[in-house]
Amino acid sequence: MDESVQPSDRPLDRMAHRPVMTSEVLEALSICQGSWYVDATLGQGGHTEAMLSQGAQVVAFDMDPLAIMKARENLSPRFGDRLRLVSGNHRNMGQVLMDMGIHPRGVLLDSGWSMPQSESDSSGLSFESTGPLDMRMDPSVEKTALSVLEESSIEELASILSNYGDEPLAMGIARALAEARSRGRLPGTPKELAAFVSGVYYRKGYRRSRRHPATRTFMALRIVVNGEIDSLILGLAGVRPLLESGGKLVVLSFHSREDREIKHLFRNWVREGLGSLPFSKPRTADKEELRRNPRARSAKMRVFIEN
Ligand SMILES: C[S@@+](CC[C@H](N)C(=O)[O-])C[C@H]1O[C@@H](n2cnc3c(N)ncnc32)[C@H](O)[C@@H]1O
Structure with missing residues (x-):
């Protein structure tokens, strides 16, 4: 786990992040008091x-050191050693749990970024940001959003936008970016990129x-800069064999890919006889939550139960 990353100066409290589908998640995990659970995305x-409020013990991972710091300030004093915090990528969570000797009864993975991360200038995710076009969650990773734009061919750019963004104008945007690149005029900040893509749409x-x-x-x-899908799959594949019998994997995703x-991962495991699915179609947020929390709009929850 990478402990070298320093907390950034992001104002994590500026905009609260509302957890998505909390009651559905708790119902799916069916918390047993005193058992261990994992939150792969604190x-x-x-x-x-x-989870802690329902009597669980929790190992929580986050690769954003600021998220860990905040939980250490706000949650650790209330829940003591029922909460263990791990600063690092959840792709390694199987190994970390094995080293701790923990066999969880349930794992939650709520993918993506939180609202304060997306809104902060330093993440390079805010449409208004005039900072560098970066988007790295872990600053020690080499690839940035700008290096992707600089180094990918038109076809690669189009496939990134289509595969990871479901972008209907993927080829149009890719062509426009390549053309701007050839004139040395690639957008250099998130604000410029946002305006550039809007321009393609309007044209x-x-x-x-x-x-x-x-x-x-x-x-x-x-998603590409942070290798998010690889981390997700590696993390889940690493932790599944550690689950207690009847243990649950609960995943919230926000993107069709x-x-x-x-x-596919869950269905393959079922075919291999490793477990079952309580429902085959993903669950979504109810109307009341959709009204309160716009982030819930695209949330899909899938659950796997270990044999
Ligand atoms: C959508 S937020 C989770 C929100 C959380 N469930 C809550 O109730 O506030 C996703 C979090 O996961 C973290 N994250 C994303 N990918 C990660 C990874 N591969 N390893 C560790 N943490 C990751 C992000 O830094 C972010 O804080």
């Missing part, structure tokens, strides 16, 4: 706190939409 700690005749036209482009670059990967 974030602002909403799900972890809910194609798109006018209004609920979402910013650059939403999908930003999501695709973020992620959901597809989880679906």
Whole structure:
């Protein structure tokens, strides 16, 4: 686990992150008091706190040192040694749990980034940011959003935008970026990239939409820069064999590619006779939550139960 990463100066408290589908997650995990659970994506700690409040013991991972620091300040004093915090990538969580000698009864993975991360200037994810076009969650990783734009061919860019962002204008945006690159005029900040993608949309005749036209482009670059899908799959594959019998894996994903990967992973495990699925179609948030929490709109929850 990488302990060398320093907390950034991001204002984590500026915008609260509402945990998504908390009651569905708790129902799926069916917490047994005193048993160990894993939160693979601590974030602002909403799900972890809910699990701890039901009597769970929790090992929580986050690769953002600021999330760990906040939980150490806010949750550790209340829950003491029922909460163990691990600063690092959850792709290694199987090994970390093995070293701790912990066989969890349930694992939650709530993928992506939290609201304060997305809104902060330093993450390079805010459409208004005039900082570097970075998007790395772990600053020790070499690839940045800008290096992806600089080094990928048109076809590679289009496939990134289409595969990881479900972007309908993937080829148009890729061509425009390659053309800008050839003139030495690639967007250099998130704000410039957001305006650039909006320009492509407007030239194609798109006018209004609920979402910013650059939403999908930003999501695709973020997923690729941080190797998010690899981490997710490696993390789940590493932790599954450690689950107690009847233990649950609960995954919240926010993007069709992620959901597809989880679906295939879980179905393969069922075919191999390793466990079962309590429901085959993903669960989604109820109307009341959709009204309160816009992030819940695209949430899909899948559950795997270990034999
Ligand atoms: C959507 S937020 C989780 C929100 C959380 N469930 C809550 O209630 O506040 C996702 C968190 O996972 C972290 N994260 C994303 N990918 C990760 C990875 N591969 N390893 C560790 N943490 C990761 C992010 O830093 C972020 O804090």
